[in-house]
Structures are given as structure tokens and as C-alpha cells.
Amino acid sequence: MPFEELKPSLDAAYKAIAQQINVPGFRRGKVPPMVIDRQVGREAVLAQAINEALPQVYNDALRENELEPLSQPELDITRQDDEGLEFVAELDVKPEVTIPSYDGLAVEVEDAVVTDEEVDTQLDAMRERFGTLSDVERPAADGDFVTIDLQATKDGEDIEGAQLSGMSYQVGRGGMLDGLDEAVTGLSAGDSTDFTSQLVAGDLVGQDVDVAVTVTGVQEQELPELDDDFAQQASEFDTLEELRADVRERLGRGKRLEQAAAARDAVLEKLLEQVEIPLPESMVAEELTARRQSIEQQLAQAGMSMQAYLDEEEQTVDEFEADLSDRVRDAVAAQFLLDEIAKTEEFGIEQQELSEHLIRRAQQSGQDPQEFANHMFAHNHIPELVQEILRGKALAKIVEAATITDASGDPVDVTNLRPDGTLGDPAADEAGDGAEGDDAVAEYAVGGADESADESADESADESADESADESADESAEQGDAKA
Incomplete structure (x- = not known):
């Protein structure tokens, strides 16, 4: 920046x-x-002049x-004298991407086949919702409902918040404490037993604790017969065959x-294999941190430790980190592409498209659409x-x-790929409910959207230049050696 360009800022x-000091x-x-x-x-004085002039020079x-x-x-x-100002700015920039040809990409996905077993499973789930419970005078067996009292202790001391009383639990369903199903199987009303398990929440997550459980009642579930009467009770259909056909559909x-969704992701993955995109490591690191924190928060909300999650997924920490890194890199590369x-x-965007996208995003997060839009x-x-x-439209293309x-x-x-690249259930869309179905462009296509539009880039440049110029000029003034 020649001195004559700096002079107005210096003046x-x-x-x-002069307005701030008394002499x-x-x-x-x-x-x-x-x-x-x-x-x-x-x-x-030079520091103040640089603070004013540098952002514009940087943006230029x-x-x-x-x-x-x-x-x-x-x-x-790097230089600051009567001839002018010279500086170097180091930053991550959006990489240049050469788009490979995407006409005629060929991918194969699995068949969309509904088996009789899957239909039966759905019908059995419906029968359970209409089942009745009756008390029985026998030991609890798999599938029975038991009423239990439960207390966890550590080294003989009761654990705060680890007590339950009068809770109904179905034997064999799992999802509570490891070992509970085995402990209550064979117990009758009034029987008690102890077992060792690990809590899924609290300060003692992952540690062995002693659990005492008492069965206070045993109930047997009676399911309705799978016939026309059940179809009329559980649905708007008159016959079981009509209900079965609806479930299959x-x-x-x-x-x-x-x-x-699998086809959409497979096409994008195949296109990514044909292009080399240099990824800014700072952006990858930032996204990795965000994804890791999101997973940890979700696990905490579910009352599960990271180790329990890894055990369930049969992964080591290193395997988890490697898999997460690969997915994040695919995500960032997909964004750029x-x-x-x-x-x-x-591509352009109509106001209606933005409104519909806002509504879908609000419904995904369980928020009121107007409140979500205001935020x-x-x-x-x-x-x-x-x-x-825009990324969705590119993916749809x-x-x-x-x-x-x-x-x-x-x-x-x-054909259920919406104009913005998201997926919708055609039947639901016709009924006016566009939020049903898989409403993601693709995990790696949407996640961590960066503001790369021209206006957003300019705003980011202005803000970053302002902050960095302040820091550099202040250091330069303190050191007095024209070095930031």
C-alpha cells in the first residue's frame, strides 16, 4: 500500500x-x-491509521x-516506512474445484423388497398395543411384565438417584440395566435378588455397582387374535387382508x-471419487470438533457413556476417530463440490423454496416454524x-x-427427490405434509454449511480484517520495529 494511499488514513x-488529548x-x-x-x-498514530486502512486493502x-x-x-x-505499507495475510481459502462429468454416472443399490416377516413384525407390534395384562401366580418368564423395586449401591452406600419403585418392565426387552432380564427371570411376586451391573448415567457411569431388585407383581400379556375382528379394532379396514396389504404398502x-436416499448418496460418493479437492485442515479440524461434541451431547442425553457406545458399535477409540475423520473429510469435500x-x-432460489426449507428444518428440530425463522x-x-x-439443487442435478x-x-x-435435493414421501407431500420421509440432502452434503456466498465472504473478510488489523497494528506500535 503506497504511502499516498495511507496518507488520508494518517491525516x-x-x-x-488531536480531539482526544490536551496539550x-x-x-x-x-x-x-x-x-x-x-x-x-x-x-x-501509524497504528490507528493502519487499523482504518488495512481492512479495505485486505478486501481489495x-x-x-x-x-x-x-x-x-x-x-x-513486513514493511512500514515513508514509502508505504507492506503486509502478508495468511488464511484458508476456498479451494479451486474442477467438476468432473456427472452425466451417466452408474450406481447400483439394494432392492426395495418387503418380506412377509417384516409385515408380520409390524402386525405383531400392533397386536401388542392392543394387548391386555392379567396377573399370574407363577415365576416371571420372557415376555411377561413385572412390577419391580430397584436400588443400586456402591460399597454398601445407596447411590443417589438410582432408586426405582413400582416400575413396570417387560422381561426380555432390554434397554435398561445389563443383567436385569436374567435377574428377574424366574422370580415370583415377593422374590428378591442381587446382581452386578453398570449405570448408564450419573457420576458412576461405567463403574460396577450392586443392584438389588424385588419383584412385586407378575403379569402375562394376552394378545388379540390376528383376524378380521382385530383389523376392525386396530384400523379402518374390515378384513385382515386389507390391513396386511396396507401395512405392506x-x-x-x-x-x-x-x-x-441410498441412491442419492451413492451418486455423490461416486462423483467424489473422481475429483481431488484440497481440504483446508483448519476447517476439517473445526468440523471434527463440532461433530465429536455433538455425538458426546447426544450420548449424554441418552444416558450412555462413550465407552458403552463404542462397545455397542464394536469399535475401538482409534477406529471411531478414523471413521469420524473419514466422514468429516467426505462432508467437507462434498460441500465444496x-x-x-x-x-x-x-441456480437461483425463490422465496417459496426458502420458506418451505425453513418449515422443514423447524419440524426436524421440533420447533415452532415462526420462532425458528425469527431465530x-x-x-x-x-x-x-x-x-x-443450493447444494441440494446441485445434488438433485x-x-x-x-x-x-x-x-x-x-x-x-x-421422483421423490424434491427440487432442493431433499427427499419426501410423495403420498405425504400430496396430503400437504412435506416433512415426512428422509429430509436430509445427505449427512455429508448439508452438515456444517459454511457461508461461502459472495456477500457472506465479504462480511467475513471485513470482520476478520478488522480484528487482525487491530491486533497487528497494536503490536507494531508496541514493538516500534514495524513488525506485527
Whole structure:
């Protein structure tokens, strides 16, 4: 930055400082520059001038070099003298992406087949909802409902919050304490036993504790017969065959949605295999941290420790971290690829599309749509939603151009891919409920949307330049050696 370009900012700095200091013999605001240099130091004046001038120069450099920032810059002022100012800005920028051809990509997914066993499972679940319980005078067996009192202790001391009284529990269902099913099986009303287990929440998660359980009642579940009378009781159908056909159709719609989602992800994965995208490590690290924290929060809410989760998934810590890293890298790469396709195809967004996307996102998070929209506008998250829609359109574009077949060689229907790239249940959409079905572009296509639109990039550059310029100029003034 030549000195003549810095001079207006330097003059403004002298004027501003003259208004702030009192010097005997001079009126406020009329202190000459040479006096200010003696009183506060020229370095301080230069620092203030740089703070004012540097953000604009930095933004000009970004535009001239057609760079989109992804991080705040580290600014190093390398020269500062009467000839002008020279600085280096180091930052992560959006990588250049060469889009491979996506016409005619061929992928194969599994067949969307509904088995008789799956239909029977759904019907059995319906029968359980209409089942009745009756007391029995015998030991508890698998499938029975028992009423239990439970107390956990550690080293003979009761554990606060680890007591239950009068709780109904179905033997064999699991999902509570390891060992509970084995402990209560064979016990009659009034019987007690002890066993060792591990709590799933609290300060003692993962530690062995002693559990005392008492069965106070045993009930046997009686299920209704699977016949026409049951069909009339449990549904709007008159016959069991009509109910069975409806269950099969509903399961089929779900299978077709799963199949379309698998096809969508397979197409994107295959396209990613054809392109090399240099990933900014700082962005990958930030996304890794966010994903890890999200998983830990979800586990905590579910009352499960990380070790219990790893045991359930049959993974070691290293395997979990490697898998998470691979998924995050795929996610970041997919964002860049879809952003470039959206830019190349010059996709636009209608207000109606944004409104529908806001509503779906609100329904996904269980929030009131208006409150969700107000929050997104207030916190300037709309550019992120816009980018999600654009990525969805890019994904829809490559899926439409692909050849997708199932394992039997039949073409796969992806007409339930919405214009923004999300999936919807056609029957539900026709009924006006667009929130049903798989409503994600793809985990790695939507997650962690960055504000890479031009306006957002400019705002990010302004803010980051302001902060870095302040830090660099302050350090320069303190050191007095023209080094930030």
C-alpha cells in the first residue's frame, strides 16, 4: 500500500487523536502532527491509521485474486516506512474445484423388497398395543411384565438417584440395566435378588455397582387374535387382508425412500471419487470438533457413556476417530463440490423454496416454524440455509443425470427427490405434509454449511480484517520495529 494511499488514513488519525488529548498552548483539536508525534508517538498514530486502512486493502486483495476466505487471516506487517505499507495475510481459502462429468454416472443399490416377516413384525407390534395384562401366580418368564423395586449401591452406600419403585418392565426387552432380564427371570411376586451391573448415567457411569431388585407383581400379556375382528379394532379396514396389504404398502414406501436416499448418496460418493479437492485442515479440524461434541451431547442425553457406545458399535477409540475423520473429510469435500456445481449451473432460489426449507428444518428440530425463522434471521443464519438449498439443487442435478438400478437390474425411481435435493414421501407431500420421509440432502452434503456466498465472504473478510488489523497494528506500535 503506497504511502499516498495511507496518507488520508494518517491525516484522519492525527485529527482524531488531536480531539482526544490536551496539550498546553493548543486548543483541543488543533494540536499539530509534530506535537502529537512527541506526545503520543508516531507509532501510535501509524497504528490507528493502519487499523482504518488495512481492512479495505485486505478486501481489495481478496477480490483481485478471486479468493473466498474460510478463516480469519493472520496478518504480518513486513514493511512500514515513508514509502508505504507492506503486509502478508495468511488464511484458508476456498479451494479451486474442477467438476468432473456427472452425466451417466452408474450406481447400483439394494432392492426395495418387503418380506412377509417384516409385515408380520409390524402386525405383531400392533397386536401388542392392543394387548391386555392379567396377573399370574407363577415365576416371571420372557415376555411377561413385572412390577419391580430397584436400588443400586456402591460399597454398601445407596447411590443417589438410582432408586426405582413400582416400575413396570417387560422381561426380555432390554434397554435398561445389563443383567436385569436374567435377574428377574424366574422370580415370583415377593422374590428378591442381587446382581452386578453398570449405570448408564450419573457420576458412576461405567463403574460396577450392586443392584438389588424385588419383584412385586407378575403379569402375562394376552394378545388379540390376528383376524378380521382385530383389523376392525386396530384400523379402518374390515378384513385382515386389507390391513396386511396396507401395512405392506406403508413399509414399501419407507423402503423406497431408503432406496432413494441410498441412491442419492451413492451418486455423490461416486462423483467424489473422481475429483481431488484440497481440504483446508483448519476447517476439517473445526468440523471434527463440532461433530465429536455433538455425538458426546447426544450420548449424554441418552444416558450412555462413550465407552458403552463404542462397545455397542464394536469399535475401538482409534477406529471411531478414523471413521469420524473419514466422514468429516467426505462432508467437507462434498460441500465444496456441490457449491461449485451450484455456481456453474447458476441456480437461483425463490422465496417459496426458502420458506418451505425453513418449515422443514423447524419440524426436524421440533420447533415452532415462526420462532425458528425469527431465530435464523436474528442470528444471520439465512445465508447458511440458502447454501443448503443450493447444494441440494446441485445434488438433485447429478442424481437426475445418473443411471440408478437396483440389484435386480430394475431402474430406481427418484421422483421423490424434491427440487432442493431433499427427499419426501410423495403420498405425504400430496396430503400437504412435506416433512415426512428422509429430509436430509445427505449427512455429508448439508452438515456444517459454511457461508461461502459472495456477500457472506465479504462480511467475513471485513470482520476478520478488522480484528487482525487491530491486533497487528497494536503490536507494531508496541514493538516500534514495524513488525506485527
